[in-house]
Amino acid sequence: MKTNPHVAEIRELNLGYLLLAQRLLHHDRAEAMFRLKIDDEMADLLTSLSAQQLSRLASTNQLLCHFGGESAEQLRQVVDNPRDQGLSHIHSSLLMASRSMLSEGGGHVD
Known part of the structure; x- marks a missing residue:
């Protein structure tokens, strides 16, 4: 079975994004929610995740971040x-x- 070479890059990007999101939320929750375009429920979830949970979530083969523009x-x-x-x-x-x-x-x- 051949693995996609981009999966490791996606994981690295996801982990960086999740760690940044947590840091932003801990520093200034309201500003972070605005910048990340997330609601209170998502902010609560992100701040509650352990390192193991972050790693597991980052390992998905889908990008967790997306372009902020509508079009x-x-x-x-x-x-x-x-x-x-x-x-x-x-x-x-x-x-x-x-x-x-x-x-x-x-x-x-x-």
């Missing part, structure tokens, strides 16, 4: 942002955050 166009707006570099990170954050606001029924964001 390729939204991601393209972040990448091709012509705004002044001093404000580009703020504009990018607003574009990426608009997805979670819309999915929670927060209304229309331009």
Whole structure:
């Protein structure tokens, strides 16, 4: 049986993502929930996982993290942002955050 060479990379990425998520949640829960686009229940679960559980979860052959943009166009707006570099990170954050606001029924964001 031939194994997919990407499975080890997926596991490594998943573990890094899970460890970062836990660190962010322990540092500033509200900010982490916003950045990770997760709810209270998911935040509680992530912070409660042991090292063994994190390792087991990371070992899935599916990526646990995903692109924050709703569409390729939204991601393209972040990448091709012509705004002044001093404000580009703020504009990018607003574009990426608009997805979670819309999915929670927060209304229309331009």
